[in-house]
Amino acid sequence: MQQVNKQDIRKLSLQELEQYFESVGEKRFRARQVYEWLWSKSLKNFDDMTNLSKATREHLKENFDINHILVDQFQRSNDGTIKNAVKLFDDQIVESVLIPTSKRITACVSSQVGCSLDCNFCATARLKRMRNLNPDEIYDQVVAIQEEARLYFDRPLTNIVFMGMGEPLLNYQNVLAAIERICSPTGLGISPRRITLSTVGIAKMIRKLADDGVRFNLALSLHSAINETRTRLMPINQTNTVEELADALKYWYSITKRKVTYEYVIWDGINDDERHARALAKFCKHIPSKVNIIQYNPIDEGEYRQASPEKVSLYLRILEDSGIVAKVRKSRGQDIDAACGQLANKIDW
Numbered sequence: 102m103q104q105v106n107k108q109d110i111r112k113l114s115l116q117e118l119e120q121y122f123e124s125v126g127e128k129r130f131r132a133r134q135v136y137e138w139l140w141s142k143s144l145k146n147f148d149d150m151t152n153l154s155k156a157t158r159e160h161l162k163e164n165f166d167i168n169h170i171l172v173d174q175f176q177r178s179n180d181g182t183i184k185n186a187v188k189l190f191d192d193q194i195v196e197s198v199l200i201p202t203s204k205r206i207t208a209c210v211s212s213q214v215g216c217s218l219d220c221n222f223c224a225t226a227r228l229k230r231m232r233n234l235n236p237d238e239i240y241d242q243v244v245a246i247q248e249e250a251r252l253y254f255d256r257p258l259t260n261i262v263f264m265g266m267g268e269p270l271l272n273y274q275n276v277l278a279a280i281e282r283i284c285s286p287t288g289l290g291i292s293p294r295r296i297t298l299s300t301v302g303i304a305k306m307i308r309k310l311a312d313d314g315v316r317f318n319l320a321l322s323l324h325s326a327i328n329e330t331r332t333r334l335m336p337i338n339q340t341n342t343v344e345e346l347a348d349a350l351k352y353w354y355s356i357t358k359r360k361v362t363y364e365y366v367i368w369d370g371i372n373d374d375e376r377h378a379r380a381l382a383k384f385c386k387h388i389p390s391k392v393n394i395i396q397y398n399p400i401d402e403g404e405y406r407q408a409s410p411e412k413v414s415l416y417l418r419i420l421e422d423s424g425i426v427a428k429v430r431k432s433r434g435q436d437i438d439a440a441c442g443q444l445a446n447k448i449d450w
């Protein structure tokens with residue numbers, strides 16, 4: 102385990118770093134050089150900062166750490182999906198996934214170690230929440246996947262989704278700070294339009310996103326537009342009901358003018374009937390939206406099973422009749438347990 106008594110230098114903003122350099126009698130512009138090494142070049146140690154004097158490098162080493170993540174385990178699926186088990190500075194593990202398609206390479210990143218939300222069908226929920234990830238820990242997952250995209254596919258990373266472990270809106274500040282770094286020209290220079298934040302649905306925070314003028318995309322894990330069923334699947338629905346979410350989404354759309362994607366798993370005997378399909382179609386009318394029907398990745402022998410293809414077709418027909426765009430997403434990386442939280446569950450904590 103790395104020492105944790107020194108300050109992590111990437112907790113400092115550029116301004117703070119400039120102030121620090123001035124306070125120790127160094128030139129202000131050195132701060133910008135260090136900042137670039139740390140962020141756009143993702144350097145992992147001070148010795149490689151070749152435009153700094155040896156004395157400055159030694160000084161930084163004595164006073165700061167660079168708490169870089171480490172890809173601890175790496176698995177490659179036969180469909181090309183790559184799954185990283187990422188070790189953090191305090192030895193906690195999160196996971197991130199590279200998902201290749203013919204047009205895109207998408208990074209799926211985690212925002213928390215574990216999760217506090219108790220969605221009944223999700224593997225991460227079994228882990229409980231340990232802590233929030235820092236902005237640099239989120240950023241580093243993207244950098245690691247960007248390197249893998251170059252190395253294994255000779256293509257650039259094109260998209261980022263916050264669909265790994267944790268609830269991004271319960272780590273609001275750090276997730277937004279990470280996205281700001283990812284989009285910045287002094288970071289990775291990726292357009293916010295290529296980033297999607299997926300949330301369990303916390304009405305207050307969806308409104309806050311709109312108020313904060315974010316420019317990335319929003320996805321909501323809906324799974325049912327009927328309160329009784331949704332509460333059974335996702336206990337957060339007790340305090341963030343379908344109606345409250347609809348109101349928050351209307352507010353989001355009135356400000357951002359950005360469509361929302363609804364993620365939706367159809368489970369056998371749980372939400373696979375016409376009543377649920379019609380409720381979803383009705384919900385989709387609130388604001389411009391589309392539906393991603395996700396295949397369920399079973400996490401155990403429990404009550405949740407993927408619905409039959411006939412039931413999926415029933416949904417598609419009802420949505421299409423209502424003029425709603427819906428796509429069926431094939432599960433990726435099933436042979437390497439790429440479903441939310443599965444790999445981390447298998448690692449000895």
Ligand code: SAH
Pocket residue numbers: 222223224263264265266267268269299300301302321322364365366395396397398399400440441
């Ligand atoms: N907390 C956020 C992001 C993490 S989960 C959210 O709830 O959106 C990312 C997506 O995977 C969510 O839509 C979630 O409902 C879904 N999911 C979780 N476990 C799954 C599983 N075993 N199979 C398929 N989808 C799953």
